[in-house]
Amino acid sequence: MSDAIFTRSEVSMHCGEDDCWIIVGNYVYDVTKFVDLHPGGPEILLEFAGGDATDAFESVGHSMCARMMLTKFKIGSLPEDERPDFVQAEYITHAKISLPMAH
Numbered sequence: 001m002s003d004a005i006f007t008r009s010e011v012s013m014h015c016g017e018d019d020c021w022i023i024v025g026n027y028v029y030d031v032t033k034f035v036d037l038h039p040g041g042p043e044i045l046l047e048f049a050g051g052d053a054t055d056a057f058e059s060v061g062h063s064m065c066a067r068m069m070l071t072k073f074k075i076g077s078l079p080e081d082e083r084p085d086f087v088q089a090e091y092i093t094h095a096k097i098s099l100p101m102a103h
């Protein structure tokens with residue numbers, strides 16, 4: 001299931017509180033069930049519904065716990081030509097603790 005490829009355009013169709021996908025880095029996450037549970041509140045997550053939350057997710061300084069949590073919602077990846085041009089930190093890719101890679 002997490003081998004699936006979704007374009008940014010496909011992701012953008014899942015933009016409601018009952019169907020909420022977001023992009024963080026190279027990956028696509030279905031966070032529908034998490035929206036109401038988000039410690040930062042549902043509204044802030046819904047602002048990014050169907051869109052790219054990479055910068056917002058990183059700039060808040062989410063804990064390792066939040067990063068591990070994110071991996072549980074992964075449903076697929078962006079096509080290679082739609083991926084951001086940075087190397088995804090391993091803690092998101094494999095849900096294991098490691099230092100972010102240098103750009």
Ligand code: HEM
Pocket residue numbers: 022029031034038039040041044045048053056057060061062063064065066067069070
């Ligand atoms: C689905 C992805 C997300 C997950 C799994 C997640 C998870 C969490 C968790 C576990 C916390 C508690 C503090 C911590 O452990 O770091 C938190 C806090 C917070 N999150 Fe998220 N978050 C997500 C997306 C976002 C996005 C896109 C934003 C947008 C800016 C955001 C904004 C915040 C803020 C502002 C807090 C701090 C709340 C406070 O301390 O009052 N989160 N998040």
